[in-house]
Amino acid sequence: MKKLIDLQRKVVPEVLENMEKRYSILKEISLSSPIGRRMLAGKLNLSERVVRTEVEFLKEQNLINIDASGMFMTDEGIDVLENLSSFISEIKGITKLEDILTKRLGIKKIVIIPSSIDECPACSIDMAKAAGRYFFSIMREHKVIGITGGTTMHSFAENLPQMKTEMPLTIVPARGGLGEEVEIQANNIAAMVSKKLNGHYVLLHVPDNIDKDIMESITSIPQVKSTLEAIDEIDLLVFGIGNASDMAKRRKSSDKECMVIKERGAVSEAFGHYFNIDGEIVYETSTVGIKLDKYKALNDIIGIAGGKKKAEAILSIARINRNLVLITDESAANYLMEITGGFDDN
CATH class of the missing domain: 1.10.10.10 (Winged helix-like DNA-binding domain superfamily/Winged helix DNA-binding domain)
Incomplete structure (x- = not known):
């Protein structure tokens, strides 16, 4: 071609x-x-x-x-x-850009939509559809699929095509609720995905950011314990990559916590941990759901994020597990090129 x-x-x-x-x-x-x-x-x-x-x-x-x-x-x-x-x-040279960034980030694969959501916010739908196409290409190889919350993941679920046949899949929320709109909670999105796939789903009726003292008693409740056991069985994770400041706000962190997170150079958050641009943990919080060690051991991960402001978070998360498949847009991809060596590759 x-x-x-x-x-x-x-x-x-x-x-x-x-x-x-x-x-x-x-x-x-x-x-x-x-x-x-x-x-x-x-x-x-x-x-x-x-x-x-x-x-x-x-x-x-x-x-x-x-x-x-x-x-x-x-x-x-x-x-x-x-x-x-x-x-x-x-x-537009995006295929070449995908190849270069895949090598620079050292991850499994990058899919870049030929649009910039910074210039066209509605193009986030294209990113969701691209994630859905890749998801459909590999989902039959898995049994338990983890789903996180957020607006990006809601768009992902909303734009999945409706399956006509029943799929032998279990969809689980990969983390607890973050005290935001019901529509973008992990529970709701897991249910949406399950209905699109005609699969089975379980729910996690626990806030993500509860105190450690309370967590032990809540996680011993049989229904919660059963869901956490299902989360331990996740073999494919789909999640939206969030930058540190946005995630701190979503988690209702205190002003003091937000200041510490910023001072320590955090650029991304995943599963209760904040990371710097090198993928090193700089701050931890209590969390319910998939654990970092489990994430690091996964062989199949789909991360979705677009826009220039997400580029550093993407780079940070890419360094935690090299099995990541990234779905992104031109604006994030171009800035990733800038911060990883420029545009000199032939």
């Missing part, structure tokens, strides 16, 4: 330019539908005349439909958009 793209760049560069333009239009329609021509032109910084011409072409190809409310994707258009993604990644 690379040789063909290089030839096209030299002989018919307008073909690639048109493809990128139409991909951008289809993608924006998929994210913002129903949308009118004027708003679409404004979002993509194109003239209305250009948009009108392109929209007519896409409609003739049965990739979009138009009604009084605006433009929206057809089923064929959705399929074409998904199939175009890998080709656009090659055109």
Whole structure:
């Protein structure tokens, strides 16, 4: 494919330019539908005349439909958009970027969506779908799947396709609740994933950040103990990578704790531990759920994070277990390149 793209760049560069333009239009329609021509032109910084011409072409190809409310994707258009993604990644040099960063971070695999969620927050859906595609490619090899909470993981669960057949899988929340909206709690997301897969799930009705004195008595409750035993059996973990400051807020840490975490150079948090950019523990808190030793021993892990502000957290987490498969976006990937040696690789 690379040789063909290089030839096209030299002989018919307008073909690639048109493809990128139409991909951008289809993608924006998929994210913002129903949308009118004027708003679409404004979002993509194109003239209305250009948009009108392109929209007519896409409609003739049965990739979009138009009604009084605006433009929206057809089923064929959705399929074409998904199939175009890998080709656009090659055109934009993302495939090469994935190879370079996989080697630099020393992890199993990196998947980079051809979008920046810093510029297009709605593109986080693309990241969730990419994570879902990779998840579906390996889930049948596993029996117990751990799921964490947060907005990224909620998007992951929401965008999983609905399975028609029953899957012999158990879905478990990998950690306790963090005192936030019910929709983004690990319990709720584990149940969402299970329903999409027609699998089985168990719940963990325990706050994540309880005192150690209380933890012993709660974890001895039979239902809680049973769930913790299931967590010990996790053989695939899917989680959103969080930076230290955001996670400290989610965990309702005190101002004093937040200051200590910052002063010690923490850039990421996972399973009650805060890490510096080298993946070294700089602060610990009590937590319920998967333990760090268990995480380090896992052979299959999917971490999802995008945006420049998550790059240092990604680098930190990548150094804890090299079996990580990272799903990210262009903005995080580009900053990772900067902080791991620049763009000099050939």
